[in-house]
Amino acid sequence: MQDTGIEISREQMEEFEDYLYERENAGATIQKYLTDIRTFFRYLGDDLVVNKKRLLAYKEWLKESYMVNSANSILAALNQFLEFLGLGTWKVKRFKVQKSLFLNEEKELTEAEFRKLLKTALSEGKYQLALCMETIASTGIRISELEAFTVEAVRNDFIEVTNKGKYRRIYLSKEIRKKLLRYAEEQEIHSGPIFITRNGKPKSRSNIWREMKALKEKAGIDGRKIFPHNLRHLFARLYYKATKDLAGLGDILGHSSLNITRIYTSNTGKQYQRQLDNLNYLNTEMNT
Structure with missing residues (x-):
């Protein structure tokens, strides 16, 4: 056959x-x-x-x-x-690919650029979008998990989500919890999802992506860096920088393998170059 x-x-x-x-x-x-x-x-x-x-x-x-x-x-x-x-x-074997040790600098969103995005969203009157971006960047959630941020769940201090049959808890800082509840109160959202459209439906990935992309010119940020999943990467880098807890970060992100988590915490090529330049212990004066 x-x-x-x-x-x-x-x-x-x-x-x-x-x-x-x-x-x-x-x-x-x-x-x-x-x-x-x-x-x-x-x-x-x-x-x-x-x-x-x-x-x-x-x-x-x-x-x-x-x-x-x-x-x-x-x-x-x-x-x-x-x-x-x-x-x-x-079944056909896939092509072997050597994994890069470095992040793609052209697509890495820095903390300073993230703050620019937030400032631009607020100046444009897009408070919901700003809060949405801040929520992802402060929790490391996937964009699809925003639907789990209901008024009831936020009041409980943590969010329970399921992805691919696995359950995990997303913990909230006091600051983001306070902002979410205040926003819900201002918008008269008393129950259910906090991030909703004018029709009362949960915000979709495509809606958020388009709104974020629309900020690129006024924010002065390369559009290739502006997408929701990049906020999750930003959270991972900042969390690891502060704690050096790779295993804990993997649990927070819901990764099944620490190899995936390591990709999220990788440095860029420029950062490695700076680290190499600072290793002066091998430098010696050569007499000619």
Whole structure:
């Protein structure tokens, strides 16, 4: 069968979507997988017969058409699809990538830039956005976890969230708790989520992202640095700088591996360069 191949159908996409829901994948993950499998079907065209040789050819096409990280992401979706089809033995290995020791300086949001963003949001009358950014940056939450910030939960001093079947508590500083409750009172929000739209629905990731991006010109900050997840990274760096507690930080962020947490606390190349320049103990005067 590996040489002759089997024919698949586009109708199996719907079944694959049901399969992902049954596995309790997150909604965003499901949509990403479906988009990636559509890419696979576009590659196949009218000939829907697949075998391992054709899958490897697709892998090479991805390598030439996408950045390696994007190609690996698409291959992850393909392997899930193959597993669903009962073709797990045909899974394709992802490209090996050497992990960078440094943060991308072009995308790192500094503490000073964060304060600029807050100041700009407030000057534009966007107090809700400013409070939203401050909440993420002071707790390290994922943007999707903002919905858990209800009036009732904030009054209890901590927030309970679940992500991928795992529960954890998010603790609040006295300052951010006070700001959240004061905002809720001013907006006459007596129960439920604090961050809501005019229609009373919880603020979505896309809404917050667009509002943050709109600040870039007045704040004078590179737009590539302005996105909600960068606030989570900022929290991680500042927390680790203050405590040097990597394990505790991993618990706060809800990471399953400290290797992921280490990425969040990495320095930039410039910071490493400064540290190297300060290591003068090997410098000696050479007589010529």
